[in-house]
Amino acid sequence: MKSPHESTAVFDQSLIEKYSVQGPRYTSYPTAVExxxxxxxxxxxxxxxxxxxxxxxxxxxxxxxxxxxxxxxxxxxxxxxxxxxxxxxxxxxxxxxxxxxxxxxxxxxxxxxxxxxxxxxxxxxxxxxxxxxxxxxxxxxxxxxxxxxxxxxxxxxxxxxxxxxxxxxxxxxxxxxxxxxxxxxxxxxxxxxxxxxxxxxxxxxxxxxxxxxxxxxxxxxxxxxxxxxxxxxxxxxxxxxxxxxxxxxxxxxxxxxxxxxxxxxxxxxxxxxxxxxxxxxxxxxxxxxxxxxxxxxxxxxxxxxxxxxxxxxxxxxxxxxxxxxxxxLFGFGMSSISMVGNSYSQNDKNKDSYYERLDAGQLPTVRGVELSTDDVIRRKVITEIMCNMRLDFDAIGAQFGIDANQYFAQEKQALIALAADGLLTLTEHGFVVLPPGRLLVRNICMVFDAYLPKTQENTQEKTFSKAI
The missing domain is CATH 3.80.30.20 (tm_1862 like domain)
Incomplete structure (x- = not known):
């Protein structure tokens, strides 16, 4: 029997069309939009x-x-x-x-x-x-x-x-x-x-x-x-x-x-x-x-x-x-991004103003975000899903001192539909991403993104690429 690593993705045209929406790649959470x-x-x-x-x-x-x-x-x-x-x-x-x-x-x-x-x-x-x-x-x-x-x-x-x-x-x-x-x-x-x-x-x-x-x-x-x-x-x-x-x-x-x-x-x-x-x-x-x-x-x-x-x-x-x-992570040069403690920050994207800030004796950091407790918890969840293709709510609860099942009660309801479509399988303590879900893992993570509804509502132009 093939392991999940060896299984190929399941390409169901109707499933792909259903989940072909715009969403972050989650190289960070919150994303740079914030x-x-x-x-x-x-x-x-x-x-x-x-x-x-x-x-x-x-x-x-x-x-x-x-x-x-x-x-x-x-x-x-x-x-x-x-x-x-x-x-x-x-x-x-x-x-x-x-x-x-x-x-x-x-x-x-x-x-x-x-x-x-x-x-x-x-x-x-x-x-x-x-x-x-x-x-x-x-x-x-x-x-x-x-x-x-x-x-x-x-x-x-x-x-x-x-x-x-x-x-x-x-x-x-x-x-x-x-x-x-x-x-x-x-x-x-x-x-x-x-x-x-x-x-x-x-x-x-x-x-x-x-x-x-x-x-x-x-x-x-x-x-x-x-x-x-x-x-x-x-x-x-x-x-x-x-x-x-x-x-x-x-x-x-x-x-x-x-x-x-x-x-x-x-x-x-x-x-x-x-x-x-x-x-x-x-x-x-x-x-x-x-x-x-x-x-x-x-x-x-x-x-x-x-x-x-x-x-x-x-x-x-x-x-x-x-x-x-x-x-x-410390980034150097124009537009580079740093991740220090529970924060993200970005340097000036423009070469001339990047130079001017350094000439003035200051670092070229021009924007960023500090993570709230909720951000830190959700970042851990999204990282675990994106990287290791699974989530254990009990482990999340133990790490952050919360009742994760209650904390993510709304998200757990949304996971039922993803499980019904074959993207993941629900377990006693969480879920495991199935081969079709490896292709659509961004969609699974989007369930846990507290900022996404606001971003989708307030952004007129395309902000993110399509998930597939």
Whole structure:
């Protein structure tokens, strides 16, 4: 008998249509929609200092916003330029921010996770990459290579086999490659041309140089995609044998992201074709031996992500699924997000004002939110569902000193309908997410989101992507 990890999703067209609604991806709870300007740099400073009492390990993130070309599908905060002189002053200001934050944090707190994101981190020259690496190592205390996960997002078009070797020497032990689709027609439509052959060389260089883990990102729902041509991409990915695979749903929101206006609605796959692409992808990856973590992530059975989920330790933060929980996350650079204690906060998204705030001697925090007791309880519930595909109300009650069955009495009633549709199975103490529910896990979490009704009522434009 197959375990839930090995079972493929059940694709019922009427069920998919029923649950195809807009909803958060829950990289945080509350979501960024709830951030306000009442949370400023002074409050961030106070909470950073307070966080030392916990002696929690650290997770660090830096946002490198530069890209030399625009990918039309991209929803990231980015600066499109071919002028490489922009990056040096940006690093000057990141160092100012880093120095300021490091002065607030006990020097012996250990960094167990690091991630460079963007934009395109490999827009930086090798010398600038070394400079940023040395900045981190100067201001923070890093765990060893075997203890920590130190990752960087890679645009295969911007690196060589030598630069991959350089990244390993800098201390990175995990690579994340953006691929999206190998089909030339799709690549032209989204303005991202990269051949399979060149990408294969770079990924192989990652393994040759001893990186602990390699992940790749794909996107389904892009213009001109169909089952037949995307299957060729999936087969090539399986042949490359990455440790982790993310298969993201393209959210077409041109009113929010200017570059997406270059993508015409008429060229997008129909909802039925898009669903068929996803069904094919999940089936092929599971048949190839990957574990369906849930939502849009897959991992090899021996990968830390799959192993942590198996024992209930998987976690989720602004960097997505993570094998490191109980960390304070400090983000550096424009638009980056921090999670310190029971708070979330975000830096200024605009480069010039990000610089101005640092020139004024203050941190660039411009908005955020502090979690109430109810937020903390619901965050734990949503994290448990998103990561470990189950919930034990008795355990939640014991952790927070509440009668969880009474506290979530209304939500428990809503779960009955989800159980009737086969998304989960109710147990004596809670529920377990079933294979169809792994695909629609956002919908299950939405039951516990106290902010969602208000967001849906007050927001005229699309705020979230569709759950599937």
């Amino acid at each position: 951030f306000t300007e009442a949370f400023d740099h002074q409050r961030f400073t106070a909470l950073a200092i307070e966080s030392n009492a916990s002696q929690r390990d650290l997770s660090l993130y830096v946002h490198v916003p530069f890209c030399d070309t625009i990918c039309y599908f991209c929803a990231c905060n980015k600066i499109i330029t071919k002028n490489k002189t922009h990056s040096a002053p940006y690093l000057d200001y990141v160092e100012k921010e880093m120095q300021h934050v490091a002065s607030l944090i006990d020097a012996d707190r250990k960094v167990v996770q690091l991630h460079w994101g963007g934009g395109t981190p490999t827009f930086l020259t090798t010398e600038e990459q070394w400079r940023l690496t040395n900045m981190f190592r100067q201001y923070f205390n890093f765990a060893t290579d075997d203890e920590g996960e130190f990752s960087i997002e890679i645009d295969p078009r911007t690196v060589t086999e030598q630069s991959i070797a350089d990244l390993r020497e800098m201390g990175f032990n995990r690579l994340s490659f953006g691929i999206q689709d190998f089909d030339p027609k799709v690549q032209i439509a989204v303005n991202r041309i990269q051949s399979y052959e060149s990408t294969k060389l770079i990924i192989e260089a990652g393994y040759t140089n001893g990186f602990h883990s390699i992940s790749v990102d794909l996107i389904y729902g892009l213009p001109f995609q169909n089952v037949k041509n995307f299957e060729k991409t999936v087969d090539k990915i399986i042949g490359l044998s990455p440790d982790r695979i993310a298969v993201f749903n393209y959210a077409h929101l041109p009113h929010l992201f200017k570059g997406q206006k270059q993508i015409l609605d008429k060229n997008l796959p129909s909802p039925a074709e898009k669903l068929a692409i996803l069904e094919m992808t999940i089936t092929k990856l599971i048949d190839a031996g990957y574990v369906f973590i849930g939502l849009d992530h897959f991992a090899k059975p021996d990968d830390a992500m799959a192993l942590d989920q198996k024992v209930g330790r998987l976690y989720r933060n602004f960097q997505g699924y993570s094998t490191f929980s109980e960390c304070d």
